[in-house]
Amino acid sequence: MSSRDKILAAVANNQPAKIELPDLSAFKTGKAGSVEQFAQVLTNIGGKAIHVNSWEEIAAFITENYSTTRVVTPIAELTGFKGIPANSDPHELYNVELAVIKAHFGVAENGAVWITEDNMGLRVLPFITQHLAVVIDGGEIVPTMAEAYDKISRLSSYGFASFIAGPSKTADIEQSLVIGAHGPRSMTVFIMPGRF
Amino acid sequence: MEVTTKDHAELAENFNRDEDRVDWHDETLWWVRQKRDKMVHQLPEWEELREAASAIKNNVLGNLHNYLQQFEANARANGITVHWAADAEEHNQIIHRLLNEHKVTRMVKSKSMLTEECGLNEYLHEQGIEVIDSDLGERIVQLAKEPPSHIVLPCIHKKKEEIGELFHQYLGTPLDVSDPQVLTEAARGHLREIFITRKAALTGVNFAIAETGEFVVCTNEGNADMGAHLADIHIASMGIEKLIPEKKHLGIFLRLLTRSATGQPITTYSSHFKTPRKGQQMHIVLVDNGRTVQLGREDFRNSLKCIRCGACMNTCPVYRRSGGHSYHNAVAGPIGSILAPNLDMEKYKDLPFASTLCGSCTNVCPVKIDIHDQLYKWRQVLVKKGLVPTGKTIGMKVMGATLSSPTIYRLAGKIGRWTLKHAPFAVNNNFNPWYKQRDMPEPPEQSFSEWYKENRIKK
Numbered sequence: 001m002s003s004r005d006k007i008l009a010a011v012a013n014n015q016p017a018k019i020e021l022p023d024l025s026a027f028k029t030g031k032a033g034s035v036e037q038f039a040q041v042l043t044n045i046g047g048k049a050i051h052v053n054s055w056e057e058i059a060a061f062i063t064e065n066y067s068t069t070r071v072v073t074p075i076a077e078l079t080g081f082k083g084i085p086a087n088s089d090p091h092e093l094y095n096v097e098l099a100v101i102k103a104h105f106g107v108a109e110n111g112a113v114w115i116t117e118d119n120m121g122l123r124v125l126p127f128i129t130q131h132l133a134v135v136i137d138g139g140e141i142v143p144t145m146a147e148a149y150d151k152i153s154r155l156s157s158y159g160f161a162s163f164i165a166g167p168s169k170t171a172d173i174e175q176s177l178v179i180g181a182h183g184p185r186s187m188t189v190f191i192m193p194g195r196f
Numbered sequence: 197m198e199v200t201t202k203d204h205a206e207l208a209e210n211f212n213r214d215e216d217r218v219d220w221h222d223e224t225l226w227w228v229r230q231k232r233d234k235m236v237h238q239l240p241e242w243e244e245l246r247e248a249a250s251a252i253k254n255n256v257l258g259n260l261h262n263y264l265q266q267f268e269a270n271a272r273a274n275g276i277t278v279h280w281a282a283d284a285e286e287h288n289q290i291i292h293r294l295l296n297e298h299k300v301t302r303m304v305k306s307k308s309m310l311t312e313e314c315g316l317n318e319y320l321h322e323q324g325i326e327v328i329d330s331d332l333g334e335r336i337v338q339l340a341k342e343p344p345s346h347i348v349l350p351c352i353h354k355k356k357e358e359i360g361e362l363f364h365q366y367l368g369t370p371l372d373v374s375d376p377q378v379l380t381e382a383a384r385g386h387l388r389e390i391f392i393t394r395k396a397a398l399t400g401v402n403f404a405i406a407e408t409g410e411f412v413v414c415t416n417e418g419n420a421d422m423g424a425h426l427a428d429i430h431i432a433s434m435g436i437e438k439l440i441p442e443k444k445h446l447g448i449f450l451r452l453l454t455r456s457a458t459g460q461p462i463t464t465y466s467s468h469f470k471t472p473r474k475g476q477q478m479h480i481v482l483v484d485n486g487r488t489v490q491l492g493r494e495d496f497r498n499s500l501k502c503i504r505c506g507a508c509m510n511t512c513p514v515y516r517r518s519g520g521h522s523y524h525n526a527v528a529g530p531i532g533s534i535l536a537p538n539l540d541m542e543k544y545k546d547l548p549f550a551s552t553l554c555g556s557c558t559n560v561c562p563v564k565i566d567i568h569d570q571l572y573k574w575r576q577v578l579v580k581k582g583l584v585p586t587g588k589t590i591g592m593k594v595m596g597a598t599l600s601s602p603t604i605y606r607l608a609g610k611i612g613r614w615t616l617k618h619a620p621f622a623v624n625n626n627f628n629p630w631y632k633q634r635d636m637p638e639p640p641e642q643s644f645s646e647w648y649k650e651n652r653i654k655k
Contacts, residue, residue: 003280
């Protein structure tokens, strides 16, 4: 008997009687998420929220604050920066200073944004970059994770996706919070009005 | 790593020799508990969330046979290779075989308590394969050649000066540097170099979803993602109890997990792995290692609902004052003490007694495991099996007789108060285990019932 069959047989033999799944509809508020709350929580967890009105404004901010030769973005609307050519090797992103990517929506209760593989160009980009910037539509904020998964079920499928909430961090040494563990040392979220 | 034959009480005694360190350890963990409370009190629906999480996990336990097969089929359809391991040894062999097939001798690994449970690092080391732990806390204990002392905060027992010494020795930081910012920066440089050069990455799994065949890994550092997205082969190890039925259930668990663990609203990264990236191989190893046995123990199967947040450790007065290593098991604290005897009753017979049964663990558990009840039930099992030392059994019998007879109880109280007052030396000595680390209290003049007779009944 294979281990698979052995494990499955033991589970079938030992598992208790089945109990129905709970009804989770009460956790959905039916309200829109608060942009103010999202920005506040994001700030509390070490991120930064910036309200902008156009792609040009974002580009100007980047040019002013980062060394543009090491800025990478798969966003077509952001011109003047490096893109990610098809079939690139993820290891080549090792020296990226700033990555700018789109997110589908933000979550007010925890400051997280939902980013799928098609936003990233390469999966490793939002993790390997020294600094991360994300662009979201200010109308796309949900109040809690309950609404977040509701929304995800209506978006197209993905091979990889992540909720990202703030910069990479650790408190493993005596519980002292240090921003910039292995990944981004900062996370900026550009909140732009209207669909894009 | 050191193999110990000492029990919890003896190991705790070692830890308790340095009183300042015990106070510091106690306060640090209590601070984490307080951060959790602050977060929890912001959510009016907290108790409903716990109830829902508990109900979902109960459903999983009762339907695990189907969910496992559903998960396997969906993961395969997503292009993930699924392996089954009956025990720790088979798990380790599967990983070793996969690495051999890819001619890999150096692997980077993110936090996985399951691989600690299986002794994977030691096994692979013997096969000539180097494993580097990439979670900062785990890397620190790895350099110190120690096991983690906490499932979420692996090096919570270490002072920054000790970490500074380790980094000076292994990572070349200047002598006497102990600033966490500087040390973390040094580890960042060291580990980014590891991520970029390793062709195989192993991660744990926080949740696996039967409905979609994907799995979720949560980190704050981003180390699981750095390893997995740069490697040619990604192996994820998971216990079979990590399954949840549907993706929407993450909307419950991800709200509870990090608030309970560290008092953050969510981890920095909650990554959903569904298909391998182009050109990459992705493997999942489903591990039993005693879980199906625990599933069959009616009184203890609830322990399989655990989502490994560590809240029960942070709140436990015994854990905080005895340290994680005194539990001599991969998972320490209250939850470890109900999981470990299932694996080896003889080896871990001491752990269910490493508790005051105060119930604080049960109160903070985000999936409502009745931890302190299970600790109490394990004690009964262990006594019936004759695994408890005679001294403890006799003591319990004397206590039972005393508490069941009002006359003996009153007499014992009188003797106790007289002794504390007139002959304190009879109890304030090292023959009395209660005297360790504490003085015996000042005796009251009379018992409560004596006081009540004098002050209330006559009125």
